[in-house]
Amino acid sequence: MTSRIDDARTVRSGEELDADALLAFFRENAPELVGELEIRQFPGGASNLTYLLKVDGREYVLRRPPFGSNVKSAHDMGREYEVLRRLQGKFPYAPRPLVHCTDESVIGAEFYVMERIQGLIIRRDLPKGMDLPPEKAQRLCESLLDVQAELHTIDIDAAGMRDFGKPRGYIERQVKGWNDRFRKAKTDDVPDCEPLMAWLEEKMPADTGREAIIHNDYKLDNVLLDPDDPTRIIGVLDWEMATLGDPVMDFGCSMAYWVQADDPEPLRRIRMAPTHLDGMLTRKEMVARYQEKTGIEVSDFDYYYVFGMFRLAVIAQQIYKRYVEGKTQDERFAAFGIFVQILNGACEQVIDKSKL
Incomplete structure (x- = not known):
């Protein structure tokens, strides 16, 4: 089973960390992390960077923003650390956070360290x-x-997270905010997405009054599975965008990753998880179960699904722009402009068939 654990690798060129500076910081702020330090890097993730710290045989995880990014709201290490801290005892899948560093002189960026949960991560294909x-x-x-x-369905007040966001007006802020982000990140070789952004504003639901703690990037490769029973989730990762907001928006963003067997070929080509396999629930079946488990009616799913796919296009475009401008050397990002084209086309197909 150990071969299926998400293994860390040699740190990618240009993304190295200063081990001496880290140890000096740990001596003052996190004695648990002091010892013989080995640093490796996890291969996944197109946004924040994730490293494995081995300290005298114990294992921890360090998270930091990507090199060259200036989109601070999308890489808020302090927010992620604080979410994990407050969820302890309320949500058993949240890893234990150890220390948060705001002094960018240590490794060149804000970062935090948490416990490592040994689990299986499923990415594009099964291990x-x-x-x-x-x-x-x-x-x-x-x-x-x-x-x-x-x-x-966690009680916001019981978790001490009432000050963590403003659910009222959440949908409008998200739609206008992501529209603005796309316009700022657009390059000449991708669609302008103006018709899609206009549809999102025109069809925007009225303020629903729904409120919940939302993850904002909940998907298959952000959960850790029990290696001995890969149907059981033992951890949830990547909390930097968590907030209070409309839970159906969160669900719609999760379903944007859900590529099923009968989806158009271009969408299947860029799938990020094996959700097309026999036995995997369809989006329609996932919607039905979500309604059953939360008691929330989702009759306007098309809207939230389209928003979720557009948001993925914006994230891809922000990363692609960094690559185009030479601010990241990761060759995985060279094709992200094509992802934007495919996602825009998929949104247009849903809109054409939607009854909204």
């Missing part, structure tokens, strides 16, 4: 040697949905 028969695939989908529903 080599892993079998997921249809009944287990279905159970994995149900578990993924149920954990998100559990988060959405």
Whole structure:
């Protein structure tokens, strides 16, 4: 089973950390992290960078923003650290945070360190040697949905998170904010997405009054699975965009990653998880289960699904612009302009068929 654990690798060129500076900071602020330090890097993630710290045989995870990014709201290490701290004892899938550093002189950026949960992460395809028969695939989908529903039904006040966001007006702020981000990040070789952005503003639902703690990037490769039972979730990662907001927006953003077997070929080509396999629930089935588990009616799913895909296009475009401008050397990002084209086309297809 250990071969299926998400393994850290040699740190990518240009993304190294200063081990001596880290140890000096740990001596003053986190004695648990003092010892012989080895640093490696996890391969996943197109946004924040994630490193494995081995300290005298113990394992921890360090998170920092990407090099060259100036979109601070999308890489808020302090927010992620504070969310994890407040969720301790309220949401059993949140890793334990250890220390948060705001002094950018230490490694060149703000960062935080948390415990490492040893678990399996499924990315685009199943790990080599892993079998997921249809009944287990279905159970994995149900578990993924149920954990998100559990988060959405946490008592905000009991978790001490009432000051963590402003649910009122959340949908409008998100739509206008992501529209603005796309316009600022656009390059000449991608669609201008103006018709899509106009549709999102025109069809925007009235303020629903719904409020919940939302993850804002909840997807299959942001959860850790039990290596001995890959249908069971043991951890949820990447909390830097968590806030208070409309839970259906969060669900719609999760479903934007959900590429199923009968989706158009271009969308299947850029899928980020094996959600097309036999037994995996369809988006329609996921919507039905979400309604059952939360008691929230989602009759206007098309809107939230389109918003979710557009938001992915914006994130891809922000990363692509950094690549075009030479602010990142990661060759994975060279194709992100094509992702924007495909996602824009997928949004247009949903809009053409929508009854909204």
